[in-house]
Amino acid sequence: MATGTWKDYQLYLLLLLPISYFILFKYVPMYGAAIAFQDYSIFKGVTGSAWVGxxxxxxxxxxxxxxxxVRNTxxxxxxxxxxxxxxxxxxxxxxxxxRVVWFKKAAQTILYLPHFISWIIIGGLVYQMFSTNGGLINNLIGALGLDPIPFLTEKNNWLLVYLSTGIWQSAGWGTIIYLAALTGINKDLYEAAEVDGAGRLKKIWHITLPGIRPTIVVMLIMQLGHIMTIGFERPFVMSNPLVMDYAEVISTFVYKVGLQSAQFSLATAMGLFQALVGLFFVVMANMIAKRSGEQGLW
Incomplete structure (x- = not known):
């Protein structure tokens, strides 16, 4: 056993970096969850602050x-x-x-690019495109003699812009996992279906989608685990006082309460509540997937 371990020591060394990452940034910060049960003071620290249950x-x-x-999140x-x-x-x-290889590679590269753009830059682009006064879209609408559309100041319009921007930014990068899953489908199945007279849509429905269904289920479970977790940059950058009924979410609330108002215990309590709800959704989604015959996460 020891000989086998020493033989593969290079693989174990490669594991050190991800293990160190999870220990330092995922497990060690759990110590700070105690702040949610304290009247925390930055001068007294976690060990010196009074416990308030x-x-x-x-x-x-x-x-x-x-x-x-919580509703908005x-x-x-x-x-x-x-x-x-x-x-x-x-x-x-x-x-x-x-089927055209060069076009496929070019399309993939172009679709991946938005993932690497900062939300600060994306927010600036959104305001340049959709602003009521001076925005490119509303300038074109005005040139047609129509009234400008309040894309960013009317709640329902803002919601549409928020969702479409998120799809544009993340969809291309998200294809990587599914493209990898698609390469694992047996090509003989497509050839047999073609011999039987199946068209492209039928091959997608009966071969492609069932072939990547386990991947879809796993990704769905992981997504449900983040149902109460929302990134800070996207809602913060795209929000404005006129749409705060939709734009104020947990991450921005924690920022305002924890950093701007220095109520660290309250912000930590919100974060802990958020984590527990996310854990509940992951466990329930995994349980439903297992009972449905899918693989699940564990």
Missing amino acids: FENFKQLFGMSQFYQV LLLNLLDLLFSFPAPILLAILLHEL
């Missing part, structure tokens, strides 16, 4: 803004799940069906 959670659940940010994540989750699947299937 669940008082922070009582205060949090008693805030009317708490229910608004769920709403935006559910809409992302409904529209953004299928986008890379459809895009991967379309790319897989392309």
Whole structure:
């Protein structure tokens, strides 16, 4: 056993970096979760601050803004799940069906690019495109003699811009996993289906989609685990005071309460609540997947 371990020592050394990453950035910060149960003071630290039990959670659940940010977070994540989750699947299937190799590679490269653009830059582009006064789209609408559309100041329009921008930014990068899954499908199945007279759509429905279904299920479970987690940059950059009924989410709330108002215990309580709800969704989604005959995460 020892000989076998020493023989593969290079592989174990490669594991050190990811293991160190998870220990330092995932497990060590769990120590700070104790702040949610304290009247935390930055001068006394975690060990010196007074314990208050669940008082922070009582205060949090008693805030009317708490229910608004939870609602908004769920709403935006559910809409992302409904529209953004299928986008890379459809895009991967379309790319897989392309027969011109150079065009396929060029399309993949172009579709990956938005993933590497900062949300700060994307936010600037959005305002340049959709601003009511001076935005490119509204300038074109005005040139046609029509009234400008308040894309960024009317709540429903803002929601549409928010979702479409998210799809544009993430769909191309999300195709990588599904394209990898598509390469694992036996090519003989397509040839047999073609001999039987199946068209392209029938081959996609009966071969391609069932072939990547386990990958779709795993990705769906992981996405459900983030149903209460939302990135800070996207809603923060794209929000404005006129759409805060939709744009104020947990991440921006924690930023304002924890950093701007220095209520560290309250912000930590919100983060812990968020993590527990995410864990619940992952466990339930995995349980449903296993009972449905799928592989699941564990």
